[in-house]
Amino acid sequence: MNRPAIPVRADLELMEGYHSPQVDVSVRLNTNESPFPPPAAWLDALRSELAGVPFHRYPDRRATALRRAIAHDHGVRPEQVFCANGSNEALQCLLLAFGGTDRTVATFEPTYALHTHIARLTGTPTVAGERNHDFTLDLGEVERVVAETRPAITFLCSPNNPTGLCETPSTVRSVLDLAPGLVVVDEAYGQFAAWSAMDILDASDRLVVVRTFSKTWSMAAARLGYLVASEPVVTSLESVALPYHLDSVKQLAGRLALQFKPEMHARVSMLKEERSRLFAALGDLDVETWPSEANFILFRPLRREAGEVWQRLLEHSVLVRDCSRWPRLAGCLRVTVGTQEENSAFLVALRKCLS
Numbered sequence: 001m002n003r004p005a006i007p008v009r010a011d012l013e014l015m016e017g018y019h020s021p022q023v024d025v026s027v028r029l030n031t032n033e034s035p036f037p038p039p040a041a042w043l044d045a046l047r048s049e050l051a052g053v054p055f056h057r058y059p060d061r062r063a064t065a066l067r068r069a070i071a072h073d074h075g076v077r078p079e080q081v082f083c084a085n086g087s088n089e090a091l092q093c094l095l096l097a098f099g100g101t102d103r104t105v106a107t108f109e110p111t112y113a114l115h116t117h118i119a120r121l122t123g124t125p126t127v128a129g130e131r132n133h134d135f136t137l138d139l140g141e142v143e144r145v146v147a148e149t150r151p152a153i154t155f156l157c158s159p160n161n162p163t164g165l166c167e168t169p170s171t172v173r174s175v176l177d178l179a180p181g182l183v184v185v186d187e188a189y190g191q192f193a194a195w196s197a198m199d200i201l202d203a204s205d206r207l208v209v210v211r212t213f214s215k216t217w218s219m220a221a222a223r224l225g226y227l228v229a230s231e232p233v234v235t236s237l238e239s240v241a242l243p244y245h246l247d248s249v250k251q252l253a254g255r256l257a258l259q260f261k262p263e264m265h266a267r268v269s270m271l272k273e274e275r276s277r278l279f280a281a282l283g284d285l286d287v288e289t290w291p292s293e294a295n296f297i298l299f300r301p302l303r304r305e306a307g308e309v310w311q312r313l314l315e316h317s318v319l320v321r322d323c324s325r326w327p328r329l330a331g332c333l334r335v336t337v338g339t340q341e342e343n344s345a346f347l348v349a350l351r352k353c354l355s
């Protein structure tokens with residue numbers, strides 16, 4: 001491979017980016033996107049409002065209208081909302097503001113790989129705690145890790161990617177009691193779950209809840225995410241975000257999307273029904289599964305090598321996520337819940353691959 005004229009930062013040298021292969025297949029179930037496009041009426045509204053965008057001017061730096069709309073949706077003040085180019089950028093801003101070489105971040109593995117990845121990009125050391133064998137959080141381990149490392153940020157992910165498990169309100173409260181710094185709950189799949197940490201924002205000014213328009217809102221292409229936190233936390237994030245980082249079209253797209261909340265919930269309900277069907281069907285196959293409150297299911301072929309199953313699914317034009325070489329996930333694959341047709345195609349292909 002070609003090397004740049006100047007070596008990259010020494011602490012990044014061995015890092016690989018976080019990439020899921022974008023292969024041209026007919027059934028794409030590898031990145032937890034929504035299989036449904038956003039409502040046609042949303043696109044119409046966006047088109048007509050685009051005409052009024054003053055493209056020669058910088059966007060509203062404070063994203064006033066978008067933040068007001070999101071705040072209204074969650075029953076919080078606009079000053080508690082920070083918007084970003086995808087929730088990944090919200091996470092990056094958190095790490096820029098509250099991480100750093102002299103701070104530590106705690107994660108409980110396996111969880112969303114980007115938490116550690118973005119921490120490293122910002123030069124923040126991470127400490128990985130372990131989960132129980134069934135992937136549930138072990139509060140004893142949380143206590144041990146936060147007592148030893150006093151992390152500036154403790155990451156939770158609920159529902160957890162890639163396991164699908166949700167944390168309970170009492171678990172999140174316990175982590176808030178134990179951890180000294182910010183407790184960030186990544187709720188990229190929040191609307192698929194039975195409860196949200198948004199419900200307990202009042203519990204602490206150290207609680208941060210991160211959401212995205214990429215999954216439940218069917219807007220992965222728009223790159224819009226946000227977090228809700230106490231006002232001083234949001235003010236700190238504004239000081240590390242690049243000026244005018246949120247373009248006018250994105251602000252408009254997000255604000256208009258919130259006018260189609262019932263449509264979003266309808267899509268989420270359909271996917272939850274399909275998730276149940278998929279989960280039941282997997283129960284009849286030679287795989288181990290974990291209960292999921294998200295739009296994906298983690299499973300482990302019991303008598304076949306996972307990499308081989310992944311490859312054979314691909315030959316049937318079905319793409320799932322190969323997690324089998326990720327730490328603590330040996331032999332595991334993750335399938336996104338798609339449309340009824342896509343899920344059926346996946347099941348047919350999987351049956352063949354396992355036989």
Ligand SMILES: *Cc1c(COP(=O)(O)O)cnc(C)c1O
Nearest residue numbers: 086087088112161188212214225
């Ligand atoms: C998909 C995902 C995100 C979304 O990132 P965006 O930058 O908003 O697209 C964030 N967190 C988790 C756990 C995810 O799975």
